[in-house]
Amino acid sequence: MKKFFLYSAAFITAIIALCLLAPVAGLLISGAxxxxxxxxxxxxxxxxxxxxxxxxxxxxxxxxxxxxxxxIGLAAIGVLFYLYKARKNEKIEFLPGKKEEEDPFTNFEREWANLNK
Structure with a gap:
């Protein structure tokens, strides 16, 4: 039942996004x-x-x-993107930060722990 509501919401949002594609293009021109x-x-x-x-x-x-x-069209496109990621069970990060593997201090601590074994 959850998949049905997810697909229904995605279908309705896709229709809204397609209907409001011309105003989004106008917004793009205004921003330019x-x-x-x-x-x-x-x-x-x-x-x-x-x-x-x-x-x-x-x-x-x-x-x-x-x-x-x-x-409204931009918001519909954003919701559609969120629903697409939710369908694939992917985690969505709005403010991506440093990953633990990229942090040099975490790597140092892990290597130091390995040396002390």
Whole structure:
């Protein structure tokens, strides 16, 4: 029964994500406008160039903030990714940290314990 609910939720989320694919593309374009405006603002030497870059960045910001269906589409894609990982029983790390094997102090302690045996 758990698999049935998991597949049902994934199916509904996939339909929502597909329906909101165009607003997500619009959100991507708005974000690109915002990023381009901020990039050219930092690179510009003249006052006119800075003002025009800020106008482009503000247009991208207003466009991105007013695109609520795009944010819902992004959330649906995120939930779909989570359900896909849950189906495969994979652990999802939102903030990946250092693994124990990569920590040099843990390796040192393990080797020191092996030497003292």
């Amino acid at each position: 406008l915002l990023a381009a405006g901020l990039h050219y603002y930092t690179e510009s030497k003249s006052t006119f160039g800075k003002v025009m870059s800020l106008v482009v960045a503000l247009a991208g910001l207003v466009s991105a903030l007013s695109n609520i269906p795009g944010f």
